[in-house]
Amino acid sequence: MYKFFMTLLIPCTIFASEVEFTKWNSGESFLNFLENHKLPQKLYYNLDKDEQTITEEIYAGVNVQILRDANNTVEQVLIPVSSELQLHLYKDKEDETYKFESIPIIYAKKQEAFSVSIENSPYYDIIKSTGSKKLAHQFVNAFKNSLNFRRDLQKGDRLVMVYEQKYRWGEPFSMPDLQVAMIEMNKKKHYIYLHTDKRYYDEKGIEAEGFMLNRPVKNARLSSGFTPRRYHPILKKYRAHLGVDYAARPGTPIMAAGGGRVIYAGYNRGYGNLIKIQHSDGYMTLYAHQKAFRKGIKRGKYVKKGEVIGYVGTTGLSTGPHLHFGLYKNGQPQNPARVIRITTNKLQGNNLQAFNTLKEEYNKMIELHLAAKTQAVCEAEFEKVYYLDPQTFQPLARGEEQNAQI
Ligand SMILES: [Zn+2]
Incomplete structure (x- = not known):
């Protein structure tokens, strides 16, 4: 029997603005993203070093939320950089310019x-x-x-x-x-x-x-610890430091914290001379701001735990010679101090x-x-807030977005 279904066209967007969900592409830089969405490049260049560096942490495949007005102009963008922190780009209603801020992810x-x-x-x-x-x-x-x-x-x-x-x-x-x-x-x-x-x-x-790691540098002072998100009371900003910093003399050898395969050895705007090593069980380590790599260290090479891979420097967005050491599990930043131990x-x-x-x-x-x-x-804690009010930029509870004039 032949059946004919008529599709009713119900307008899905009753408000002027539309939300687009898109994924961050592999290899896409923050500057690329701004260009592709017709956002001013100074959104990046006006940031301080720490903020510029954090934009290097946006991982491929992460869900990005873009809110546009009726003229297709971007009003807001939310880009997660970890499970705790996201970058918020928005058009300020007062002066019509774009602003950047790091805000907590509400989950x-x-x-x-x-x-x-x-x-x-x-x-x-x-x-x-x-x-x-x-x-x-x-x-x-x-x-x-x-x-x-x-x-x-x-x-x-x-x-x-x-x-x-x-x-x-x-x-x-x-x-x-x-x-x-x-x-x-x-x-x-x-x-x-x-x-x-x-x-x-x-x-x-x-x-x-x-999974245990060795310290990647000897005789180095831990100058900055891991903070997935922290409110800076003077700057009045949320900051994150998704690794640990070891201050050391330039040229101090850097050792692979664990055995694995080099998946990146090259130059990065924020992290300077950068090496990434993939280990077992989804772990990855990152070694930034190097003066130079050890000869023969390149993408695809297998390295042993303790093997020298490069030398401490201050390349990229760095204020002095140090190693920025990062640890990731399945793409998520982890506190390296948690897995560095000898006994x-x-x-x-x-x-x-x-x-x-x-x-x-x-x-x-x-x-x-x-x-x-x-x-x-069993539910222990449940607080569901998931969207930002376009006027006030305050988080809205799920369901409430229906009432917001977006
Ligand atoms: Zn650092």
């Missing part, structure tokens, strides 16, 4: 959990149950150094994972943060817990992190006591999910 955070009975493998069964490769990968990775699933797991063994997921515009955003993982094998339960120091420990309080950490004293209290809370949660035998989601 909702949910604590979620699930339990799975093993049919095939933890990786396969987690994907089957949750649809998320990220969760499956995180779970398997958490036990990579301590357990052998292939040898010891049996059908019907159970696992539970509790994690925190960020949401932006109602969609999962950034990587889930594993809080506790448990797997029962041969009737014995094995755990990995996230402690308040943001490191992972087993049930005895022994650090379980598998494995074992919790002691008050710290161990605090850990044990936290552990008890987590264990109760695990038992609840084991008993429920179903996927469950």
Whole structure:
């Protein structure tokens, strides 16, 4: 039978402005972006060094939001640079000029959990149950150094994972943060817990992190730490420093913090002579402002942990000789200090006591999910704000944007 459906054309934009969602292209620079959207180049040139450098952190594939008026002129742009901070370009209503500011990303955070009975493998069964490769990968990775699933797991063994997921515009955003993982094998339960120091420990309080880095420079002073976002009270601006700075004499050798493949060795406007090394498990390290690279270091080359790759300098947007060292996991900036260590950490004293209290809370949660035998989601914190009011630039709650005169 022949059916004819008439499509009703409902106007989707009842307001004058339109929001466009676009992805940041690989290799696109901030200056390219301004040019492509007919925005003034001085939006970049008027920035200070720190702000110019942060524009180098925009990662390929990130969702960019552009708001245009009826004449197709850009009114606002939001570009995330990390899971915490975004760049906001906007046309000032007072003087009709474009302005730049760094503002926090407002996201909702949910604590979620699930339990799975093993049919095939933890990786396969987690994907089957949750649809998320990220969760499956995180779970398997958490036990990579301590357990052998292939040898010891049996059908019907159970696992539970509790994690925190960020949401932006109602969609999962950034990587889930594993809080506790448990797997029962041969009737014995094995755990990995996230402690308040943001490191992972087993049930005895022994650090379980598998990925460890060496310090990339010897005899250097840590001159600036990692800050995913911080409000500068004097400048009245949000700032971020997505790496650590080691002040050292020019020419001091820089060593690969871990073994891996050089994926970038070249010049970058903000970071000067720059090397990026890809490691296992989605980790990448970045070495900026170098005076020169060591001979033979180029894209595609494999380097060993501790191998000299270049020399400390002050190239790019830098105020003095130092190494800016960055660590990324799946494109997200991480605090390098968290994974630079020589010996494995074992919790002691008050710290161990605090850990044990936290552990008890987590264990109760695990038992609840084991008993429920179903996927469950518990909301711990939920604050959903996702758009900026075009007049006031204040965040609007989801749904409220309907009422805003955009
Ligand atoms: Zn730096």
